[in-house]
Amino acid sequence: MISLLIDPEIDFTRLPRHVAIIMDGNGRWAKKRLLNRVQGHGKGADTVRTIVRTCHEIKLPILTLYAFSTENWCRPKKEVDALMMLFSTFLKSEQGKLKNNNIRLNALGQIDRLPQKVQKALHDTMDATKENNGMLLNIAVSYGGRSEIVRAVKNIALKVKKGLIDPESSPESITEQLITEHLYTSGMDDPDLLIRTSGEKRISNFLLWQIAYSEIFVTDTLWPDFNKDELLSILKNYQNRERRFGKL
Ligand code: FPP
Numbered sequence: 001m002i003s004l005l006i007d008p009e010i011d012f013t014r015l016p017r018h019v020a021i022i023m024d025g026n027g028r029w030a031k032k033r034l035l036n037r038v039q040g041h042g043k044g045a046d047t048v049r050t051i052v053r054t055c056h057e058i059k060l061p062i063l064t065l066y067a068f069s070t071e072n073w074c075r076p077k078k079e080v081d082a083l084m085m086l087f088s089t090f091l092k093s094e095q096g097k098l099k100n101n102n103i104r105l106n107a108l109g110q111i112d113r114l115p116q117k118v119q120k121a122l123h124d125t126m127d128a129t130k131e132n133n134g135m136l137l138n139i140a141v142s143y144g145g146r147s148e149i150v151r152a153v154k155n156i157a158l159k160v161k162k163g164l165i166d167p168e169s170s171p172e173s174i175t176e177q178l179i180t181e182h183l184y185t186s187g188m189d190d191p192d193l194l195i196r197t198s199g200e201k202r203i204s205n206f207l208l209w210q211i212a213y214s215e216i217f218v219t220d221t222l223w224p225d226f227n228k229d230e231l232l233s234i235l236k237n238y239q240n241r242e243r244r245f246g247k248l
Contacts, residue, residue: 009236016192016238018062019055020214022206023048025198025222032222038082043224045090052094054228055135056101058235062136062188066206070110070144084115087141091121095128102134108184109143136188143184145208152182185210193238195231197223213245 023044030040048065055063068083091105098105105125112119118141156178159165166173180186190210196202199220203211217234219226 010232011239012058014239015058015060015235016215017060017189018064018191019060019193019195020064020066020191020207020211021051022066022194022196022204023223023226024196024200026224028198029222029224037079038086040224041079041083041086045086047224047226048090049094050228051226051231052103052137054231056103060135062138062191064108064138064140064185064191064207066140066143066204068109068141068143069205070142070147071205073113073142084118087114087139088117088121091118091125095125098125098129098137099132102132104129104132104134104136106136106138108138108140108148110147111142113142138185138188140206143206145203145205148183149179149209152179155182179209183209190214192243193217193234195219195234197221197226213243215241215243 026040026044027037028040029043030037051065052063067087072083073080097103105122107122107126111122114122122139122141156165156174160169163169165178185207190212191207191214194203194207194211194214194216196216196218199218201218215238217237219230219234221230
């Protein structure tokens, strides 16, 4: 912590409020070492621990990690099962640390599609950390940006039908603000910075609505090799960017 605070190149008063990360490259990391993909995900989980710890140390308000997309259900059953097992063991092993470090866990995505064991581990951890008011850690599991928008629109339509939004059902009452309030991220600031590891320059259906003005940083580093120093150097890079939000 002390070494971070005396780093003269980072202005800790001007950190992003919300960092979102697409954790990619576990499979390639494993392949390079002649290991199986599941071993890559295991090493990826160690990186999750390191990055959560670093973000907590620097007092980042919100960290969102893309752990499993709606498309990832199409991977071989063996890999999906191993990832689900990893999520529940990770949550069980980290629950105490999250609670004691004032970190609140939240899940974004179609939680009801997850195996019962994972749902229980998620609910237990969310429950155990619900009073925490330090960093908010969002884990996106079975998450898809398009399906999140469809869900929001359906929920709005239901409310319109029940007369809960505007008794006259005027289309004018559908606003950006209303859609934002019906996303999984309702009430949260949008990500200021989106990081993607392992070099692919795509968004992969992640936070489509919320990243409208996020700064994007792609690193070639594979997720299991990503570390604290690289995260800090990305934060320095972010601080040197000029954000204009479409204005001059
Ligand atoms: C992408 O790498 C990674 C995933 C689909 C899973 C992410 C999961 C973890 C980092 C493990 C633990 C996470 C938590 C929250 C405990 P890939 O498999 O697509 O890699 P590749 O593109 O090299 O094949």
